[in-house]
Amino acid sequence: MKNRAAKLLLALVLCLSLILPAFIATAEEENEYLKPYDEPITITWSVPTSAVQQFFNGDTYENNVWSRLIKERLNINIEVAFSADNSTDMYRNKLNTTLATGDLPDIVKWATITQYRQAQEEGYLADLEEVWEKYASPELKAYRDRYPDSFNAVTVDGHLFGFPYMEDNFHNAAFLWIRDDWLKNLNAEPPKTIDEMVALARRFTFEDPDQDGVNDTYGLGMQGMVATNNVGTLEGFAGAFGVPGHNDTGVFYRDKEGKMTFGWIQPGMKKCLEIARDMYKEGLIDPEFTALNTSTMEAQVTNGTIGMMYHMNWGTWHPFNYSYQADGVITRPYPIPLAEGYEPLMGINSNEIGDFYTTVSANCEHPEALIKILNLYEEVVMRGTPENFETYWANEQYRLSPAYIGIPTELFAPEIHAALAAGTGEGLTGTAAEYYKYVTGFEDGSLADNTNAYGTWGQMFVDGYGGSMKIALEYKDKGWLVQNVLASEMPDIWLQNSSVLADMVETTFVDIIVGNKDLDYFDEFVKNWLAAGGQETLDWLDAKYPAE
């Protein structure tokens, strides 16, 4: 009898457990996350245009897959308040005018943290804390817990004022990218140490790796801005010598002894410059590299002048896609070659720093609209069907949504790697499943012409060394990554002198490599750098972010 009652109870509970989620689900339907407005509302936004943006079927910035989807699902008319080119200063200038007049569109995407902060301090921005609590879907809310650093940049006294680019910057470290065909032609192995790297560069320079009988190649690709840009810089090279550097600002961090310090002034840098100088003298680097910029550098990649280059995780998206499209050349990422006696360190941006800070004007009558758009984006792109992913994310379409979320690669990558190792994509959903299809499609040749597939493949493939994401995860596990401490808040001295300090870094490094200055000038550079505002910045950071 007792047993029977227990069984009955169990059965009841089981039944209920089947039904209850359904109830909860219906309850959720009635929630506000994606509820369309009864009357159509209009939301204007500032559009940072970009040369890489692609349009299909006559779409425009005014009328495109996202504006139609948002209208259909949420009954919001998305309108362009103004658009300007974000690859030049146009967009930033336009935003400055907006700041001066205070006449903001409903949704503003700030291009720099400085601009966002000015707008926030002026009270131009809506406090989103309340609408976030009420309207954000549980999946969207998870992002705030996952990326506390990112959200820290847009949170004032616990109140949310906008959305950062939600992602973990761990993958922005440097890798050594090498052409497959040259390695094969010379029967060479990818280098594991700096000495091997130099030796390979020598062979790439003098042993005619492209087998055209002409001495027209260089070992290591490098450009004139050796410390500031992304493509072909000293970033990964110096990383081997325990010098974390990252584009624009360089990296401030607390070293092993707990002292606040700066990447480019580390003693290991001197050794790195010595080797680079010797490589230059020997002709392993283009004698005219100082005159190269990112785009002329990319031309060298496309026409097969260089075989090896330090670059970031997205190499197969840009610029190695050019040589792939032109000649079918595969270029792969490898972990940076190491230097004996040095512990490698690589710099990444603070997670507070992203590409845009998306905010809502204080005058907007529907601040929740932005949250709803993000709910929609999260559902369609992160958990949607493959067709959705193709339509709304691929080919740069995601940029057309007034607000978007970065693909959380650090979560997807291990899943995809496991699936690739197991040989089956079952169990993968949403973005991860798409990525898996791209990688396998590229490997078996069915997607060989798809640039999205080659791009994804370079980041995700698992085969011997693995794509850039696998390497980045290894860097992370080994503790080689340091986050820049200098983030959304900067001292006045840095704001004022940073371009002078950056010039010092650039000119000193280039001058030493080409032989305009002695190697020992490095010591003088360190002194000058500290005196010209570097020390003051270090002290400010030391006080602001005390050692734990």
Added chain:
Amino acid sequence: MTNRKPKIKWKRELSLVVMLIPALVLVIIYRYGSMLGVVMAFQKFSPAKGFFRSPWIGLNNFRNLFTMPNIWQIIYNTVFISFFKMTLGIIVPVVFALLLNEVASLRLRRTFQTLVYLPHFLSWVILAGIFADLLSKDGIINLTLTSMGLQSVGFLSDQKVFPWTMIISDVWKGFGFGSIIYLAALTGIDQNLYEAAAIDGANRWKQTLHVTLPGITSTVVLMTVLSLANILNGGFDQIYNLYRPVVYETGDILDTFVYRLGIDNAQFSLSTAAGLFKSAISCILIVISYRLADKFAGYQIF
């Protein structure tokens, strides 16, 4: 009696004065109006606060500007580059105009003139691409040099050569257009003077020395003194499009420096301070050169 004349004049000129008003309004709004922006140089300017609420910080921006570690090198570079651009920018067009003037065939003269004008109408953005190609290690100029057994030259990457590359390419771009005014001055010389000189037994060379040159001296002096005001303009478009960190030491000029300073972190105040400094120097030079022009060339505007 003394009253009547101006009144008539005023009546007659009224329609002309009215026609001037739109231009005057435009100048007031777009020239004088935007000049108010110089207050930024004395403020810690933030676009959100605007001119009226940004805090005043006196001369701090200027102090910061002149304590920048490389500022004196940059001022030196600017003066060096613009001095030679100015000097050669006068000598070359004058010589060219004299030579062209000696060409007898009118058709040939016109063809030459049109050909040398052309570069003036190309922007530095385009020319920079062409020059970067021509002057690179594998460019046609260095290939020619090496095939003649000479050393190749780092026109854009050698610190000693770079300023001269800038000066010479700028003179090349501008001399054709610059020669227009001298050619005009040459046509203004009285032909009787040449005849008289010929009768006196002067050959072409003597005629050039004693008739042509004195005839255009006032124009040359005028152009020289007027260009003095540009001593702190090294030519932003050109240098910005052609320089690289490796030549900053000798090629960085005030304008490019201020550009990097201002754009990097939206340092509007500091950039304005630098701009104001430049304007102040230019203003002084304009006054001096105006006096000089008056004294040596008898030139007066006011």
